[in-house]
Amino acid sequence: MAVKSDPPFRRIADEIARRIDEGELAPGERVPSTRQIARDWGVALATATKALTALRLAGLVEARPRVGTVVAAKERAVSEGGRPPAKRQPPSSSSSSSPFPSPPHGSSDRELTRERIVRAALDIADGEGLAAVSMRSVAARLGVAAMSPYRYVNSKDDLVLLMADAAFGEEGYPVEPPEGWRARLELGARTLWRIYRRHPWLAQVGSLTRPLMLPALMVHAEWALAALDGHGLDPATMLDLHILLYSYLHGIAVHLEREAQAEAATGLSEDQWMDHQTPAFEAIAAATRYPVFGRITDSLKDGYDLDLDTFFEFGLKPLLDGIALIIEAPPTARRPA
Incomplete structure (x- = not known):
């Protein structure tokens, strides 16, 4: 009679538990993230999440904000009663078939x-x-x-x-705003960008045409609209400019999470993926149908690196320059008829 093999998440959890038990992963050291597990073991993100959850419930790893999942600190060598503490058990292959073990004995959700x-x-x-x-x-x-x-x-x-x-809601604005609409919009844009960088997934939530009705997000909208207020702009133009600036931020930030998802799915970093595209890229650059593209790329001897932080700063200036032209234009020239 054939023996049913352990599910993938269990085999992954057992392997990481072995590394911890043998000292390959020390207390406080980061364990593979779900994306790294998905890439290294060739499994789905959901399977990787189950593996880390099993380790967490076994007491082998713990989550630390802004750090990730790390090896949990070992118990003291001797307990308060003078006896060595019970050895932590790694996730067992013979455990229940449920992908999520029951909460540890004694845990309570009264403080939830x-x-x-x-x-x-x-x-x-x-x-x-x-x-x-x-x-x-x-x-x-x-x-x-x-x-x-x-x-x-x-x-x-x-x-x-x-x-x-x-x-x-993690970041707000000073009671006394900086002088001038441009300085205020710059501060608002950089504040939102910091939030998106801290939470790469955030730009995946909601869309431009179906905006999120969130009080904390409205704080940022109010800041931008207040910067545009008092310059003779009609209400529709004020909203257009606010949405234009927000969509610029959102449009760049959405790629923060997409890049991480692509790396997890393909197992290739951005640079490695570009290396794999070299033959196709060279064929396009050499084609006579795209002479300007070919000339530009050929002149970039050191290549071209797209850094999203640098690109954000690069685009912010001409965007604000364009807003300045609208603010300074005669009222009749601000919006098309």
Whole structure:
């Protein structure tokens, strides 16, 4: 009779547990992220998330905000009662077939709050991507029963909105704004960019045509609109300029998470992927149909690196220059008839 093999997430968890037990991964050292697991083991992000969840519930790893998942600190050599503490057991291959073990004995969700749930979800999304966030994965990280978060949040969709509102609310603006509309818009743009860089998944939430109705996001909108107010612009033009600036930020920020997703899916870094495209790129550059493109790329002896932070700063100046032309133009020339 054939023996059923362990599920992939269990084999991955056992291998990481072995590395921890043998000292290859020391306490406080980062363990592979879900994206790295997905790439190295050739599995889906959901499978990678299950593996880290099993390790977390076994007490072998722990999540640290802004750091990721690390090897948990070992117990003290001698317990308060004078006996050596019980040895932590790695995830067992003979455990229940459930992909998510039960919460540790003695855990309680009496102290569970909506804020803790949102914070845990933010940590998962920041370290592992938005796809890794689920009500079950959040419960596992908090060590509570799988259904406990539903007492505070109705669904994952609601949780994502709460996460976005919390993220946008992490930064505000000075009571005394800088002098001039341009300085105010620059400050607003760079503030939003910092938030997007801190939470790469955030630009995946919502769309330009279906804006998020979030109080914290409205703080940033109010700042931008107040900078444009008092310059003789009609209301529609003010909204157009605000949306133009926001869409510029959002359009660049959306690629922060997409690049991470692409690396996890292909196993190739951005540079490695570009290296694989060299033959196709050279063929296009050499084609006579694209003479300007070929001439420009041929002149770039050191190549061309697209850094999103640098690109954001590069584009912000001409965008604000264009807004200045509209503000300074005669009222009749500001909007087409």
